[in-house]
Amino acid sequence: MNITKVLLKILKKFVCEKKIILNAIAQGNLHDLSIKTSIEKFNEYSENNNLNIYINLNLITSLNSTANVDNFGFMIETLLRNKKNKYDLYYFDYTYTPILGSYLLDLNDRIPNNLLKIFNSNVLLNECSIEDKLVGLPGYYAYSLFYSNEILLNKYNKTIPKTWNELVNTSKYILEQEKKLNNTDLIAYNGLFNDDEEGICSLYEFIYSCRESVNSPFPDLRSETAIKSLELIKYIKNEIASGIDILSI
Structure with missing residues (x-):
């Protein structure tokens, strides 16, 4: 309802x-x-x-x-x-x-x-x-979707990444191969970490994705899990995304 x-x-x-x-x-x-x-x-x-x-x-x-x-x-x-x-x-x-x-x-x-x-x-x-x-009732839910470029994935016989490590490895490979073809205008990962409401939601979603199991609750922001998730964002940025790419919409 x-x-x-x-x-x-x-x-x-x-x-x-x-x-x-x-x-x-x-x-x-x-x-x-x-x-x-x-x-x-x-x-x-x-x-x-x-x-x-x-x-x-x-x-x-x-x-x-x-x-x-x-x-x-x-x-x-x-x-x-x-x-x-x-x-x-x-x-x-x-x-x-x-x-x-x-x-x-x-x-x-x-x-x-x-x-x-x-x-x-x-x-x-x-x-x-x-x-x-x-103190309140949920008015509506907003969802973020993670899109992948199936054309490039199929071109290099790669599957849609299911983990952040798979994303990094797959992206690095495709970027390297496309660079050989002089295609340097690719964005491997856009995290939507902008300075608006979407950025806050993206950060919470990323932290939640790093929870210990599917049924685990949202990690405490002071927990080791939350800290490691922020370190993972930095790792992804350094490996496959520029600061502009990962922050922009």
Whole structure:
């Protein structure tokens, strides 16, 4: 069930004769308007079914703000810390849950268990909670995909790498062979470690890929596993990627 339907079920509990206007704030980019679309669908459904609920969304994008993900999180924290009641709903990256959670309501006391069961319990526990306090719900999930150049792989009878070491070895071989053909314009690995939100997500994804087993939890950032994962990024950069290639989109 998507977030629009869940939001609908929750807000229907508070329907009254007088029209309710809820103010929401979120950060988005021009390539992903998931939040905007969800809000628009909810407002349309609300109007068609006379729910008397309307969500007014303030979507922060590069067109109306210069704030990056860090500045957006700081802005939200400032609003909450100063007890500014400007917004009713806040959309933010789950990495800010530990920072913003102390200012937010405990949803365990306000949302029925049958609705909470719709969500993945591990996500609610690890990404939306502080200790026993549920401070948010997942609005949507974003996934990064790792693409490979099958034309070059087939050309040199190579398979898609399944480990980082395989990636390094395969890339080095193809780069060396293509260099003999005067093709020096190849990018072996683009890590998407830019200075935007994607860079933060890419870093977390890379660290997670270095966990001890498939079923292992996300490594503690102070653990030996996390440290070795950062050393591995440096190794990959030195072996097959320039600083520009590994950082850019």
